Amino acid sequence: MVAETSSTKNISTLTLRVWRQAGPDKPGKFVNYQAKDLNPNMSLLEMLDVVNDELTLKGEEPIAFAHDCREGICGTCSLVIDGKPHGPHRGVASCQTYVRSFREGDVITIEPFRAKPFPVIKDLITERSAFDKIQQAGGFVSVRTGAAPDANSIPVPKDNAELAMDAAACIGCGACVAACKNASAMLFVAAKVSQFSLLPQGQPERDRRVLAMVGKMDELGFGSCTNQYECSAACPKTISHDFIARLNREYFAASLRSSFKPASLSTGGGA
């Protein structure tokens, strides 16, 4: 998960082939830029900052790219570098990829995440609210503020807690979708569904949650899964595709149970 690189490399120039697109309905194209006087310890985003300063002073429009925390946790940055979402190294986001990963004079291609449910807004920035819509469909435990019992009254086996945490580490960046040839969001949905299915708190809504989230995922135009695992390879948090297997089991079981579950005949009344 950790990059094997040398920090004593002498890299000072790279050629960047960057996707430029003025707006969502405008055509896009690749444009070449020279990134000069680089320090091998710069992150790719810091390199783009420097390129953008030069463009600004030359009177050209800087390259728009999404970024925020610059430490691999917020999920904002979303670059495809030489065809790989987040670049060549496993387990890191675009902001954690450094100039030292490349060689002097390399040509690097930088594009936005490409998927139908993630339309490009400008240059390297895409619209990813589809992910929020999936969470709004069921990625939660319905507990009102203030209604919770004492925290230690819900024991959780340590192994389940650890596995739930592995799943919960998803940063919602969408690299999984970008890496998948079908633009499937299975890994993203699997992460959230798995977290809750492994915890006692998630049990009451277990079936409703998985059916609703998968349904929303399909509705929003994400593709189907053909078990190639490009998603987990691209994931900056190395979320395991085992969670997709878990999601499939959850979905199957929930579908079966919903066919047989007796529904209450009462149609109303009460507060």
Place this chain on the structure above:
Amino acid sequence: MAKLESKIPSGPLPQKWSNYKAESLKLVNPANKRKYEIIVVGAGLAGASAAATLAELGYKVKNFVYHDSPRRAHSIAAQGGINAAKNYQNDGDSVYRLFYDTIKGGDYRSREANVHRLAEVSVNIIDQCVAQGVPFAREYGGLLANRSFGGAQVSRTFYARGQTGQQLLLGAYSALSKMVGAGGVELFPNEEVSDLVLVDGQAKGIITRNLNTGEIRRWAADAVVLATGGYGNVFNLSTYARQSHATAIWRAYKRGACFGNPCYTQIHPTCIPVSGDYQSKLTLMSESLRNDGRIWVPKKKEDAKKDPNSIPEEDRDYYLERIYPSFGNLAPRDVSSRAAMRMCDEGRGVGPTGLGVYLDFSDAIKRLGEDGVRERYGNLFDIYHEITDENGYKTPMRIFPAVHYTMGGLWVDYNLMSNVPGLFVLGEANFSDHGANRLGASALMQGLADGYFVIPYTIGNYLATQKPGSRPSADRPEFKLAEDGVRDVANRLLGNNGKETVASFHKRLGNIMWKYCGMARTKEGLEKALQEIPALRKEFWANVKVPGDGVSINQSLERATRVADFLELGELMCRDALTREESCGGHFREEYQYPDGECKRDDEKFGHVAAWEYQGDGKEPLRNVEALNYEFVKMSVRSYK
């Protein structure tokens, strides 16, 4: 002159909050709640928890975030943990002890009643998060695990690996998502709040600018809640996210909301050192690492450049353990940061720049094994390796202090309401609970306390005084005036035919702030800053170059409007630091220290909150004062020895 009434309820400290809720707070009838619209700005820990809870209660909530999703808020990056007085560890913790540690940690510059309430609700926060499915660390029996954090001698911090902020934010985000899906919250992503609108002296709306289209819009509400985070980005280099900014609270300040203690900034002792001029941020290495890591510098100056693994034990100065034996490596942040500075000033700093100290895990690895250390802190070692290309398991990490948090913020009363009626401020954006220094693992606690357990009660107290349906229309002239103002600023910046980038101005401001208003401040330095910042501001407006247009994404314009506000806020911070002639917590004036280098407070002259009031551009602000009366805690010299 603003009227500052803290509205602290009377009665014995441990009963103030519960009696207030039961007897004094006005309620809004359940059927009436849906007639009120509340705007919540921000969806970090404080904003998301507030928006979700207010919607659960039945209020109509509009939640504005400048990100593309609420889950991007910088709360996501908090690492080490959240404090609560559960005493699950059976080591002597209690609500009183958490309260006392926090008051003392704040160097006796915060409000007793607010802090006690914080300690009281801390236990409810953990309950709520667990119920939401936040995957906290567990012990083998299935119950919650704890670790220790700075400034405490009990183990009261709950955590999820080194990603606690992420998991707590995702918990609040899940509650928010639930309410968005249910229709109780209308979510507006990609909207930056550019101004606050007052009608008849009350906060009744906002102006937003859409960051994708440039469209400027007006929104009216019955009350406005700002949960917009801290202003540490005024230093340019900090642990903050690049987009974090202070525009919402700065606009509120210019509309009359007093700004409390702006000079109380926190410098975190353990961050990865700067490696170059292009650097865009400083990365935090969680304080939780100080549970097991030992901080040292070489005893001899000539050893500073040597390979640390070649320096024998007897030549290592574990200076925190030496100077502060009771707290050792877990001395609070301000104390630890200044100690690191002193070691570097003595010429014993390590790393290529000489601005660094070692955080060494070799003893912990001997005790727990490398796997044991990995289990507790895994992702933090990975982050360190990514950035420095060094292996923290084999060679000591290099760390150095960096700007991390701001204790100052908009002044609020016991109800978390500003002196501007109808304006509520939550989380890091307000000034209230941490005094002059925040303890580790308490920011997460405060954000969620404000959002889950305080504002849902106290906002009702205000709304009960506002007739349902009395919300003003966004067609009113006050809204149009504010909207025009926002448009004018954007157009002015876009039309400026300057020659210097926004990034360059931000760097220059950051250098001035770090040099004169950073870890150690002097009268001379602050006066210089008060000359240099206005001059830089003038240069900015004359010479900043903002490319592009105002009708599509324009990240230069975004940054320009934010830096314009920082160029004013920075000046206020220096003015506040200059007038506070004492040292306390994160505010260290070299002229006011004890011989051993510790803070020298002047409780008689400065045992108060400085709440600054805007008087107009170019005019000196007014310094209002709220006296801090300690009825229950005895103010003492804050020692961690």
